[in-house]
Amino acid sequence: MPAILTKKDRKIIKDALWDSNPITFQVLGICSALAVTVQLKTALVMCAALTFVVAMSNTVISLLRNYIPSKIRIIIELTVISSLVICADQFLKAYMYDVSKQLSVFVGLIITNCIVMGRAEAYAMANPPFKSFLDGLGNGLGYSAVLILVAVFREILGSGTLLGLHVIPEFLYQHGYVNCGVMVLAPGAFFLLGAIIWVQRALSGYTEAN
């Protein structure tokens, strides 16, 4: 770890990645986790876009936090978030046209992703810019870690490929192996996500408060 990150800073990232992971602990952002994880490639691009948006929006909102009138704070947060999302979407359309076509509305829907709004409201409004940036980055990466895990399983089991390359050897197909169709559909993502949340919560020792 570089020296610019103090022990506290590292804890911010670690918390977001593991102890309060936005998907497994807070169970936020599930909609996009189901929609874009059929292939690893779309999931990776989605993760990059979301991480960018949540880290930047946290930073910007934290910079403004002492000036935002509390009456209109939600709408200001949303204005910042939507501007960043539109930037990300425009950028994808210019440089990764095929992927942006596949992701279609889901990039735009980052605006309504509870993780982004939730971090802005819960963290960035009360903490200084650099910490907020780290918190955003950590949450983005925490979301990405789960999405990538789901996407890897779904693509391998559902289509027999990874990043479009065949990974299931041909002789298995000749011996009657069939791709698991349910993994391509949304229920497949539900099953995987459930399993991942279970394993993660068992390992981190989290229990729901009564």
Next chain:
Amino acid sequence: MQLKGNTYTFVFALIVCVICSFSLAAVSRSLKPRQELNFAMDIKKNILKAVGLQEPISPQATPHDILEIYNQKIRELVIDAQGNVVADMKPEMIKAGDAYYPLYVYQEGETVLAYAFPMVGHGLWSTLYGYLALEPDGVTIRGITYYKHGETPGLGAEIEKDWFQNNFKGKTIWDIKANELRPITVAKGPVSNSVQDEYKAGFYVDGISGATLTGKGVTEMIARELKKYDPYFSKIRKI
């Protein structure tokens, strides 16, 4: 100014909005040329896909390669409502509302292998954009593609999948018994469920379960576009 005052709130909102809109305008403006290039490329790629190239484009082809293949093999024509080719006109010169239609001719050397034209129509949620290609006989479908739509993924959006598009290949749009144009109809679910007669079934393709209205849109659009181009095809039709 007080942080709670109404004036402050309005001024703050105004400043944020102005900054956001200016930066978005700057981003959009600077990326526009690239986006338009991508969009134009995508259309060319779809025309090439619809006409069913003898050597399919490799997935690694760069935009430059695609452009080269396109320029080599596709001749762009414009026809009028009477089916005559309009000389000195290019598809991009057609204005909305004009009674001129673009036509893309696929040639290998001197031999014409396919005619492709754009289709536009309404699905369930959105406008569908695609291309339909006919064989040189003017009656057999060579290929169909959809490149832009906003239908439900997994349902209506299946129109962009190969299984759906491949069903059209080899179907004819000419009813020999009645000697008239008979566009393809997208059935409700598998064709065998609704149409028993074998001759009639030739004019149907399997529909998408759960996306009947998208299928209806596809049927209507094929019928309308074929009618538009019929004056031209009736001149070259070989039956």
